[in-house]
Amino acid sequence: MLIDVHAHLQYKDFENDLDDVIKRAEEVGVKAIIVNGLTKEDNKKVLELSKKYDVIKVALGIHPNEVKSTSDKDFEEIFSFIRENKDNIIAIGECGLDYYHDKDEGILKRQKEVFIKFLKLAEELNKPIIIHNRKAERDVIDILKNYKVKALLHFFSGNMKLAKQAEEIGCYFSIPVSIIRSEHFKTLVNKVSISKILTETDSPYGNPEVGRNEPSYVKKTIKEISVIKDISLKDTENIVYQNFQALFS
Numbered sequence: 001m002l003i004d005v006h007a008h009l010q011y012k013d014f015e016n017d018l019d020d021v022i023k024r025a026e027e028v029g030v031k032a033i034i035v036n037g038l039t040k041e042d043n044k045k046v047l048e049l050s051k052k053y054d055v056i057k058v059a060l061g062i063h064p065n066e067v068k069s070t071s072d073k074d075f076e077e078i079f080s081f082i083r084e085n086k087d088n089i090i091a092i093g094e095c096g097l098d099y100y101h102d103k104d105e106g107i108l109k110r111q112k113e114v115f116i117k118f119l120k121l122a123e124e125l126n127k128p129i130i131i132h133n134r135k136a137e138r139d140v141i142d143i144l145k146n147y148k149v150k151a152l153l154h155f156f157s158g159n160m161k162l163a164k165q166a167e168e169i170g171c172y173f174s175i176p177v178s179i180i181r182s183e184h185f186k187t188l189v190n191k192v193s194i195s196k197i198l199t200e201t202d203s204p205y206g207n208p209e210v211g212r213n214e215p216s217y218v219k220k221t222i223k224e225i226s227v228i229k230d231i232s233l234k235d236t237e238n239i240v241y242q243n244f245q246a247l248f249s
């Protein structure tokens, strides 16, 4: 039983062969793929996909780097769209803070305001939240402390001190396929408890090898985690699946 807690199957990259991509994922045992919306239009596409494929679970949000091109009116519509669909979503996401691609003070301030609104929405709807954070881990952790939400840090690239702090406040970490080439993610898996670890692909991004990423590749991540934690493949799969249930139900 495998899971991919972070993918973007709504992208054009999958428009010609999504059936095959889903089939390959199911063949290796993937039971759930959380597809995350990044923009207002994207959120609608994600919801549509979930009606077609049972394995697709929905997370709705706005990517932090999309905040600058999203108006207040858009945000009102996005928030009501999420509320209207609260029974069809498994989480709020993708949202968070990204100080790598945006640098302007005013934009960063707005990113924070929006992130806080999403946290309040997650509290209100009693849903976990999927967080993108880049060069902003300190602020993400400081803000998160003020809210009673279950949080998943996707593609966490902060240092191990910050990772431990995030773990202490109850955060989960989704480990990408790039762990097969990345010392950072190998160390992260080594340092945090297996009870806080999940698997993701960020498809179509994040393939450390040639070509497009896809959900079936979570199998490679499980293999790596199993070696690092010295737990059998089967047990690693089961524990990660239990973590998925603990976080998203």
Ligand SMILES: [Zn+2]
Pocket (backbone or CB within 6 Å): 006, 008, 036, 094, 132, 202
């Ligand atoms: Zn993403």
